[in-house]
Amino acid sequence: MAPDPSLLAAIFAAIGQGGEGLPLVLGLCGAQGSGKTTLARAVAREAERRGIATAQLSIDDLYLTRAERERLAHEVHPLLRTRGVPGTHDVALGLDILTALDRGAPAPLPRFDKAQDDRLPEAEWDSAPADTALLILEGWCVGARPESAAALRDPVNTLEAAEDPQGLWRAYANAALAGMYQDLFARIDVLVLLAAPAFDVVFDWRLQQEAELRERAGPGAPGLMDAAGVARFIEHYERLTRHILAEMPARADLVVRLGRDRSVLAVNPG
Structure with a gap:
């Protein structure tokens, strides 16, 4: 999805109505492959053009290391070996970043290498500048709220039915989401949802991402x-x-309705 000027204009109009925090936090939520990173980069470029000191952080960059997820897999549930669900992120690290930025200090920004399925060494992290005025926090579950206990009862797919029949994994993820994730998401001033037309498009979108990742990583x-x-x-x-x-x-403050080709069909207030 190549952001068009009208979408960027709508986002900056919403940012102008944001909170008082330093930095203002723009949350971009969307399913895998929906174009969050592309949009975040476009917003960052436009913000910098406007003289707004900006930093980008993907919730994917907060994933626990592979060793930490292996430990969770042994101690809690094997499915926690796979990055993704709440409970597989270092949320405390994200909160520490915001604490530093709220003081006007620079902050190291972790980076995760999906091709290696592990966090990069700190020497390869980026940095948010001092007096960052806008933090773009993007990710597939940014701003999400937990489900009810009743909603967790029945599996939604083969993976859950076969590998989480007692619901332990999904209950762990839901409890994690109800905890520190809500502290992190409470700092979001403006929330934008890139709304896929249906879940079934996510496979095609994610497969395309994988092909691009393979081309880059080998x-x-x-x-x-x-x-x-x-x-x-x-x-x-x-x-x-x-x-x-x-x-x-x-x-959400803005809902961006996407077509199956990730084209923008509509941009509506939430």
């Missing part, structure tokens, strides 16, 4: 997946993605 990178791997991978995200698409439009 075929031997350990985090790369074939089509079957992508299909299984997105099942980890399905429950919460469906919940977001059903629940978030009523409260």
Whole structure:
């Protein structure tokens, strides 16, 4: 999705109605492959053009290291080995970044290498400048709220039915989302939802991402997946993605309705 001027104008109009925090936090939420990173970069470029000191942080960059997820897999549930659901992020690190930026200090920004399925060494992290005025926080579950206990009862796909029959994994993820994630998301001043037309497009979008990742990283990178791997991978995200698409439009500041080709069909206030 190449952001058009009208979409950027709508976002900057919404930013102008944001909160008092330093920095102002713009949350961009959308399913895998919906164009969040492309939009975040376009917003950052426009903000810099306007003289606004800006930093970008993806919630994906807060993923726990592979070793930390291995530990969770052994101690809590095997499905926590796979990055994705709440409970597989270092939310405290995200809150520390915001604390530093709220003081007007510079802050290191972690980066995660999906091809290696691990966090990059700190020497390769980026940095948010001192007196950052705008932080763009983007990710597939940014701003999400937990489901009810009743909603967790029945599996939503084969992965949950076969590998989480007692609901322990999804309950752990939901409890994590209800905890520190809400502290992080409470700092969002303006929330924008890139709304996919349906969950079934996510496979095609994510498969395209994987092809692009393979082209950049080369075929031997350990985090790369074939089509079957992508299909299984997105099942980890399905429950919460469906919940977001059903629940978030009523409260997001902007809802960007996407077509199956990721074209922008409409931009509406939440």
